[in-house]
Amino acid sequence: xRIIPDMAHWAGRCGLTRPxxxxxREEFAASSRAREVRKIDPxxxxxxxxxxxxxxxxGTARSRAxxxxxxxxxxxxxxxxxxxxxxxxxxxxxxxxxxxxxSHPLGFAFAAPGELKVEKGTYSGPVAGTHASLIYRFLDDNxxxxxxxxxxxxxxxxxxxxxxxxxxQFQNQxxxxxxxxxxxxxxxxRKLTIDLPNNGGRTTAAFYFVDGRIVSxxxxxxxxxxxYDSPEMGRFVDSITFSPEHAPDDATELPAxxx
Amino acid sequence: MSRIILAALTGAAIFMSTVPALAEWKxxxxxxxxxxxxxxxxxxxxxxxxxxxxxxxxQTIVFRATEDNIEYRVTVLxxxxxxxxxxxxxxxxxxxxxxxxxxxxxxxxxxxxGKDTIYGRKTVIDLAxxxxxxxxxxxxxxxKLYTxxxxxxxxxxxLTSPDPGRFVDSVKFTGAxxxxxxxxxxxxx
Numbered sequence: 028x029r030i031i032p033d034m035a036h037w038a039g040r041c042g043l044t045r046p047x048x049x050x051x052r053e054e055f056a057a058s059s060r061a062r063e064v065r066k067i068d069p070x071x072x073x074x075x076x077x078x079x080x081x082x083x084x085x086g087t088a089r090s091r092a093x094x095x096x097x098x099x100x101x102x103x104x105x106x107x108x109x110x111x112x113x114x115x116x117x118x119x120x121x122x123x124x125x126x127x128x129x130s131h132p133l134g135f136a137f138a139a140p141g142e143l144k145v146e147k148g149t150y151s152g153p154v155a156g157t158h159a160s161l162i163y164r165f166l167d168d169n170x171x172x173x174x175x176x177x178x179x180x181x182x183x184x185x186x187x188x189x190x191x192x193x194x195x196q197f198q199n200q201x202x203x204x205x206x207x208x209x210x211x212x213x214x215x216x217r218k219l220t221i222d223l224p225n226n227g228g229r230t231t232a233a234f235y236f237v238d239g240r241i242v243s244x245x246x247x248x249x250x251x252x253x254x255y256d257s258p259e260m261g262r263f264v265d266s267i268t269f270s271p272e273h274a275p276d277d278a279t280e281l282p283a284x285x286x
Numbered sequence: 287m288s289r290i291i292l293a294a295l296t297g298a299a300i301f302m303s304t305v306p307a308l309a310e311w312k313x314x315x316x317x318x319x320x321x322x323x324x325x326x327x328x329x330x331x332x333x334x335x336x337x338x339x340x341x342x343x344x345q346t347i348v349f350r351a352t353e354d355n356i357e358y359r360v361t362v363l364x365x366x367x368x369x370x371x372x373x374x375x376x377x378x379x380x381x382x383x384x385x386x387x388x389x390x391x392x393x394x395x396x397x398x399x400g401k402d403t404i405y406g407r408k409t410v411i412d413l414a415x416x417x418x419x420x421x422x423x424x425x426x427x428x429x430k431l432y433t434x435x436x437x438x439x440x441x442x443x444x445l446t447s448p449d450p451g452r453f454v455d456s457v458k459f460t461g462a463x464x465x466x467x468x469x470x471x472x473x474x475x
Contacts, residue, residue, distance in 0.1 A: 153400050154401055154403055154405075183370040185369075185427075186426075187372035187375070187376040187427070188372075188403070188405050188427060190373040190405075191405025191406065192405050195394050195396070195405055208380060208381055208384075208392070210381055213339070213340060213374070214377075215374050215376070215377020215380075215381060216373075235373075236374070
């Protein structure tokens with residue numbers, strides 16, 4: 028931007044001794060010295076009023092007005108977009124809320140989404156033998172959540188072996204991704220993640236031995252979900268607590284198993 | 287040509303005579319503690335102590351040998367009254383072994399087969415402050431917590447020595463190799 032000769036004159040007059048090429052006119056127009064000169068020098072006032080400097084001032088004001096209009100326009104557009112997003116979200120299928128569950132007889136609590144189903148199953152191993160198992164199952168957004176409880180109290184003296192067997196069988200002949208020790212509430216267990224064969228999904232599981240029972244939480248992301256890095260698996264297995272004082276106040280008491 | 291061969295053989299013989307001989311690996315068995323293993327050098331028994339948050343303070347029985355700057359150690363703790371807590375006690379021992387050290391591997395380690403399988407863990411760690419590399423195997427069976435540790439000290443120079451693996455993999459809880467040397471377990475209070 029070239030310096031207008033008149034501006035150079037008045038820049039010197041106003042004490043802006045080194046107006047440079049490309050000096051923003053607004054800086055000159057905003058100069059306090061220039062305002063003082065404008066008060067006392069009628070020629071400068073005339074020039075200021077009629078020249079680009081004055082128009083720059085006006086232009087600045089207009090720019091500010093234009094900016095305000097632009098800002099309002101963008102706010103309105105943003106509101107429209109936000110409203111549209113909310114409408115879209117309310118019409119999309121909602122993911123179920125996570126709820127707390129507790130079993131005082133079994134001595135643990137956990138959280139899970141979706142509808143609870145209670146089932147009986149069978150657990151077996153070379154060391155454990157065959158035992159009935161109790162399964163609390165949930166399904167939400169194509170992720171299956173399962174809490175399995177196996178009563179092996181008659182063999183509790185083999186707790187370390189029974190727990191080790193359960194962990195070993197879970198990952199045996201499968202692709203093991205994570206195998207780590209898990210410690211909390213004075214309980215030591217194990218957390219494992221495996222890929223199921225034939226692209227059957229990914230399961231994260233935690234295993235503990237508590238009060239004569241093998242307790243295992245397992246979350247499986249099914250292929251229909253596809254997000255094998257979903258944090259919901261970890262959220263589920265990490266929600267377990269063996270201290271009732273850590274359970275939420277509104278936790279639902281788990282029903283007794285079917286006979 | 288024959289002189290060259292003779293000189294080479296003589297040099298090799300001189301070299302071999304100056305290298306310290308490595309001790310032979312022998313089988314050891316403790317019938318009192320229900321365990322057998324293999325180790326080089328002379329195994330000595332002693333009483334030690336252990337303390338864990340869950341285990342509390344306890345006396346331990348320790349069998350120890352040192353050979354070629356590798357320390358071999360078998361530690362046994364008795365929890366006859368707390369066998370139902372074996373899983374937790376085993377987990378605590380594993381956790382303490384790896385705590386504040388760099389874990390290189392942590393895998394299943396099973397001894398035996400079928401319904402007699404004893405399920406344990408094998409962990410390899412680099413000790414803090416470059417104090418060496420330790421391989422540990424942990425089991426809880428028959429009311430006892432067993433720890434098998436082999437530590438390659440920096441003076442050995444080869445942290446990847448196969449000897450620690452040979453030691454921890456030699457563990458048996460039933461039977462012992464013929465001719466195994468019987469170890470007498472010292473009495474704890």
